[in-house]
Amino acid sequence: MSVEFRLPDLGEGIHEGEIVEVLVSVGDRVLDGQPVMVIETDKATTEVPAPVSGVVKEIRVKPGEVVKVGAVLMTFEAEGRAVAAAPPEKDVSREKAGGLEAPPGGGETRPAVTASKEPPAAAPSTRRLARELGIDLRQVAPSGPGGRVTPEDVRRHAELQGRKPAAPSPQAAVAEEEAPVARTAAPEAAPAPSPAGEPLGACDPHGAIERVPLRSVRRATAKHLARAWAEIPHVSHQDVADITELDAFRRKHKAEIREAGGALNMIVFVLKAAVAALKAFPGFNASIDPEREEIVFKRYYNIGVAVDTDRGLIVPVIRDVDRKSVRELAVELLDVAERTRRGKAEREEMTGGTFTLTNIGALGGTAFTPIINHPQSAILGMGQARLQPVVRGDLERHEIVPRLLLPLIVAFDHRIVDGADAARFLGMIIEALENPEELLLVI
Template identity: 35%
Template structure:
């Protein structure tokens, strides 16, 4: 076994997995370990956010963490190594395989030790030009090692200018910032392409920006911080400073100074793409109905006292979900999807009920599998678990795939109703509005009743106006007289 083979078996790299269905990248949210920590097979080492959810990743090796390839906040392609583990730390010192983001100091040492001059680069920039040279010879005892000479042509290429006379000192092309932090081996500050573009647009020289990101990477905030002082003119003497004038008096407002930009990524990016795709792919039709839900609200209070529902989350949304499922059972044709590739309608004999949930990372729609065959206590339990998991940001990608219909509860925000957009691939979405005490004609008299408005959007390729109207009318009928949960269910 060669030394390189043994080294490869000792230092094991864990690559970013595809934790969803065909996802191509994920952002590292948080590391739970650091270099030097001991890890065991199955131990969670980091949390990542995909386009669907935040997921914790376990390491499949026993050993000691050798290196974290990427810092927190970095988006990594699936299949890229994110951590290396020394699986035999007792075997003595050894050199681990080089990783993508090597700090500048390590890059210099690596270049002196390897046959090919390698250099730390930021993903997406490629490697800087390098020359082939022999491995540095081991110095003799008592004799200091002599660095190999660098050709004038190579030095000129690295500095981006004409080769100077041999006796003339080489001036760096870029002045290092913060003792070299954030500067590559050739003097180029480390920053992602969008950050470089931002700096260019604002007229900021990245060499003058103090980096705050991991491994000395310059962030957008660093660029904005550098641009803020430059945006304001240098004041004259204290006595000559004019009295500030309110923006309303001058008519000039520095809008850029009062704006905040946030990269679109993760769940929010996926939601935006899905909504655009759905809105311009599926022909939406939305219908509305206002219904007296006084009896349903009374039933909610009774169920909260029922021993069979003890410890379960009982609320109006639970009975709306049950009413939706009962109505779908009466009109199973609505539970379908459109197969554009095969030009077929796929009718489904199961209902995976999605519940739209607002989270700090954006809107997600996990679903309850086979919701149509569950009892009311089972539905209540799964609905409670679904909401709790979503709020904690722990919803798995599997929980958000395969949905057939969805409920969005806009009433919790005090909103009467809306025109919901279909979750891609689904046939219908029901918006449940706020329940309010309103005057209502009941048994021939105007009385104060608990009233809500429902809105149903559906894919008109799958559901025509008659079928959609019957579905919505049945949902309202169940909520008006909830005993139909028994007679129709």
């Protein structure tokens, strides 16, 4: 039976992907669930598994091509009855385990283990996990739909065998001072279109050029930021916070947070200070509904934290920041930032943000102007904290003392809030950061 394999739904808001690599050739025999190609979207790099066991009959795409959801990728001469293609799982390294699948319900009956010579149905990440744990998938009782083996099945089997998961990657031991940082720049004007078919590296009247297509994360970023810049009337307000005492508190407790698996960097404290200000000034935790001409105030606090990766700027979302302690945030932030850099963060972790925090401080500079993450109404930027001389007192009696100052800038949607609101909003954040005891009451 000939089966057309179409690009499945890649998740909410994702309509296309770029073919990174085709892993099979025409005439190759593949098994159901075997990776056949790698696709990159603005969210992640994904292995796409074969929907059936059979022989590759035709390949209709090639690396570098951008394809829409529903487009035919390849055809198979299937062995037996074809099954629907399952959504692909995210995997950038193709070496370590991917995301978890939901465990089966308590009332389900688990199928018996079979002794078939053919590998059982399982997603690529599940197969990798089994290899890491030294588990034979044919010995694992499947609980997934259609008799598929899930990661939970493999872990449960490993526990029964007395085996432990693989050790975490060395990247998990990131120094506590390292914080997720973002490269932020206003969108540049688009170049004028060139004649079709102009070869790469051709010369124009001014000199040699090279043309590089916008792809995956960079392409999505360009569209997203251009829309935000065009639709939102941006206004910025800037100030500095004296974090001398707060930094002393951070240094005092960073070792115990490290033991808990987190990193106590300044972003953690800014998150807690920001969420208190968002509750006091709800216009910064809102969005515009232009169709109904309404302001939508969010009564939950999911803050995106911009992370600088080798694929571009990616913004995972920390959910319910107001309900989490400093310790919990320090652990979660380090984990999600590390997984985002490795392309391991789940798609769901990139959605649902109500406000964004971006930190350029680790790269230097005194100030910058962040672009609001549409459709949010505001974004808070952090500059580099520097030890600077500060004058205390008045003209008659004063002293000059060294203080650690943190530049902060808030960009906001002027349709929703005004400059005076921004000054009060940022002032509340600064007051919390400058008074660690007060900040601890907030957290």
